Amino acid sequence: MSRKKDNERGAPLVVESFSVRRDDKGALKGEITLVNRGARTIQAYGSVRGLLFDPATKLLTVLLSDQRLLGVQHASHFLLPRAVAVDPGGKRLVEVPLPEVITRLTPGPDPRAPALTTIPLSQAETAEVEVAWSEQPFYRDPRDQKGDMREQFLRWPQGFAVSRFPVAIPSGEATATRG
Amino acid sequence: MSMFIKNDATPQGTGMVKPDEAFLSLVSISNNDPQIGEGPPSGDLLPVLYQHPLTSTGPCPTRLDTLVNDATLMPPIVVMAVAGSFMLNDGSSMSGNGVTLRPNETHGGINFNPSTSILVIYDAEQCGGTGICVKQEGSSDTVGSPNSVILFHELSHAFHIATGTTAATSAAEEVAAETDENLMRDQLGIAHRDVNDHTATCGTCGAPVCCVVATVATGSPYSARVNELRQVRDRFLRRAETGFSFFERLFEDYYAFSPQVCVMMARCEALRSDIERYYLAPLIHFLRLVQLRTVGHASPARLAAALDEELASSPGLRSLDAATLELLLDLYAGRSLPLKSTDAAHVELARLLEERALPSPYVDWALVHPVRIFLQAVQARRAGLSAPRVWRTMAAAMDQWAAHLPITDVWQRLSSFERRRELAFLDHCLLRGRKARRGFRRRLAATLRGRSSSPPAARTNEAVKGQAS
Numbered sequence: 001m002s003r004k005k006d007n008e009r010g011a012p013l014v015v016e017s018f019s020v021r022r023d024d025k026g027a028l029k030g031e032i033t034l035v036n037r038g039a040r041t042i043q044a045y046g047s048v049r050g051l052l053f054d055p056a057t058k059l060l061t062v063l064l065s066d067q068r069l070l071g072v073q074h075a076s077h078f079l080l081p082r083a084v085a086v087d088p089g090g091k092r093l094v095e096v097p098l099p100e101v102i103t104r105l106t107p108g109p110d111p112r113a114p115a116l117t118t119i120p121l122s123q124a125e126t127a128e129v130e131v132a133w134s135e136q137p138f139y140r141d142p143r144d145q146k147g148d149m150r151e152q153f154l155r156w157p158q159g160f161a162v163s164r165f166p167v168a169i170p171s172g173e174a175t176a177t178r179g
Numbered sequence: 180m181s182m183f184i185k186n187d188a189t190p191q192g193t194g195m196v197k198p199d200e201a202f203l204s205l206v207s208i209s210n211n212d213p214q215i216g217e218g219p220p221s222g223d224l225l226p227v228l229y230q231h232p233l234t235s236t237g238p239c240p241t242r243l244d245t246l247v248n249d250a251t252l253m254p255p256i257v258v259m260a261v262a263g264s265f266m267l268n269d270g271s272s273m274s275g276n277g278v279t280l281r282p283n284e285t286h287g288g289i290n291f292n293p294s295t296s297i298l299v300i301y302d303a304e305q306c307g308g309t310g311i312c313v314k315q316e317g318s319s320d321t322v323g324s325p326n327s328v329i330l331f332h333e334l335s336h337a338f339h340i341a342t343g344t345t346a347a348t349s350a351a352e353e354v355a356a357e358t359d360e361n362l363m364r365d366q367l368g369i370a371h372r373d374v375n376d377h378t379a380t381c382g383t384c385g386a387p388v389c390c391v392v393a394t395v396a397t398g399s400p401y402s403a404r405v406n407e408l409r410q411v412r413d414r415f416l417r418r419a420e421t422g423f424s425f426f427e428r429l430f431e432d433y434y435a436f437s438p439q440v441c442v443m444m445a446r447c448e449a450l451r452s453d454i455e456r457y458y459l460a461p462l463i464h465f466l467r468l469v470q471l472r473t474v475g476h477a478s479p480a481r482l483a484a485a486l487d488e489e490l491a492s493s494p495g496l497r498s499l500d501a502a503t504l505e506l507l508l509d510l511y512a513g514r515s516l517p518l519k520s521t522d523a524a525h526v527e528l529a530r531l532l533e534e535r536a537l538p539s540p541y542v543d544w545a546l547v548h549p550v551r552i553f554l555q556a557v558q559a560r561r562a563g564l565s566a567p568r569v570w571r572t573m574a575a576a577m578d579q580w581a582a583h584l585p586i587t588d589v590w591q592r593l594s595s596f597e598r599r600r601e602l603a604f605l606d607h608c609l610l611r612g613r614k615a616r617r618g619f620r621r622r623l624a625a626t627l628r629g630r631s632s633s634p635p636a637a638r639t640n641e642a643v644k645g646q647a648s
Binding site: 061071072080107 | 183185255257262264267272276291324333336356379381418419420439
């Protein structure tokens with residue numbers, strides 16, 4: 001499926017701002033402000049489906065969409081994304097939990113087990129936020145006998161709101177590790 | 180075969196890996212067998228020991244015994260209980276999920292498991308503590324998935340990989356793993372999962388949300404009325420190609436105004452109550468009668484009795500005075516403005532109906548015209564006509580309504596065989612009367628020949644009113 005471009009003028013949903021703060025328990029929270037410039041209510045993903053980090057550019061990509069994720073074969077289930085509605089002409093603040101570190105499995109000294117490499121989120125300098133949206137809520141397609149919900153969700157968005165912001169992660173304790 | 184628990188051997192310990200949680204889940208799978216334990220660590224691997232004689236019996240301890248002790252099975256399994264913020268190598272969040280990875284499993288050039296073991300990873304934090312819910316067998320409600328259930332599901336995949344018995348398709352493999360998962364549910368005494376539904380949600384388990392206006396009007400996504408609407412939608416019309424296409428157009432138009440109706444209901448209790456009594460109730464009564472007539476093959480006498488039963492079950496409609504009934508019929512026919520009401524919410528609703536709902540042939544046919552037909556029947560009964568006579572009139576109106584099912588573009592793309600199949604399906608669940616079948620086929624033929632079909636039934640009460648008076 002081709003990704004529709006959504007930063008074009010005229011796309012109803014826009015990611016207006018993104019910032020990261022620590023809540024009263026010290027956990028990182030991302031705050032995404034969505035603006036609906038259209039005349040209809042917009043339904044959008046309201047939960048983070050994945051995080052990408054490019055150490056070379058310090059770019060953190062926050063994915064509130066499934067399109068750029070590969071999906072593996074033997075998962076316990078397809079976890080349905082949380083949905084949020086943005087009123088016509090309205091704003092909606094979406095708060096998402098963020099981890100202290102990005103994890104990656106790498107070859108370990110014992111070939112029987114991968115090593116766990118972590119990259120602190122605080123290394124990020126820029127964040128790109130991508131939000132899948134549609135003017136209609138998601139409805140399951142009962143004709144699909146295979147029940148492949150991931151495929152159905154990949155077909156659902158009318159578009160993607162994508163914006164980049166400079167980002168500063170409030171200081172924490174996480175440091176780069178390998179184990 | 181051998182099984183290990185992955186330890187968190189990072190210098191400070193990131194808290195990402197939770198070996199104690201993994202061990203507790205394995206103890207639960209063994210049905211709390213004291214024979215299960217851990218051996219001395221080897222690097223950051225903790226060997227799982229399950230020593231004979233076992234004291235627990237049953238399919239789950241037996242499966243675990245095989246996975247840990249059968250020396251013929253290879254490669255080893257590594258169990259990794261992780262925090263919800265753990266990510267797979269493509270960046271996917273593991274929150275609320277579990278996964279089994281073959282040795283060096285690679286997708287899109289990314290190696291998800293750079294090891295020689297079968298790697299089982301699962302979120303031991305249960306979606307940040309909110310819980311993981313899956314669809315319950317034989318119910319529209321959901322049921323929880325404790326960690327041991329998720330791990331047993333993943334160990335089922337691991338067993339299939341190790342024994343070379345993975346099903347031919349991923350869908351069949353999931354059914355097999357979910358069937359195994361239900362053995363663990365039996366052991367824990369919790370409800371079975373529907374093995375044909377592979378989805379889950381984070382949060383408190385219950386019924387899924389559907390039908391926004393009905394949900395707000397009845398105060399709950401779990402209400403019987405919402406459930407009925409969901410079933411009509413998904414078990415009948417949406418299963419057909421043409422019905423699915425119709426609902427796509429309906430949703431497009433419905434969501435142009437329904438969120439605003441929900442906001443108005445949230446701000447005005449009187450409006451919420453009115454919508455439940457004077458809109459939702461007649462719509463559901465009508466749909467029940469349609470189902471009884473089509474799928475239920477009920478006789479006219481039974482349907483006349485059912486009409487009275489529906490009325491009797493709706494005190495709000497029974498107590499309607501004639502003037503309010505007339506006002507409602509005007510409202511649903513788009514003749515209500517300017518509304519003689521000082522209530523801003525009701526005036527706003529009437530405006531929304533007139534401007535956004537009624538101009539849509541899809542919304543009118545599916546959500547408004549049925550209400551008009553039912554309210555006309557109420558009016559006729561209140562005028563003293565007998566139930567059989569009112570039913571005859573209503574059945575004629577129902578046939579006229581069914582024949583005017585909006586025809587979407589999808590009909591043009593179907594082969595002759597597919598069209599016949601769709602028509603047979605519609606005959607079964609919608610087009611019960613001869614007039615309905617003939618009328619719809621005539622419109623369809625005109626559409627396929629390139630002539631526009633007649634618009635959906637005009638918003639008039641005259642046909643029924645004329646016979647009722």
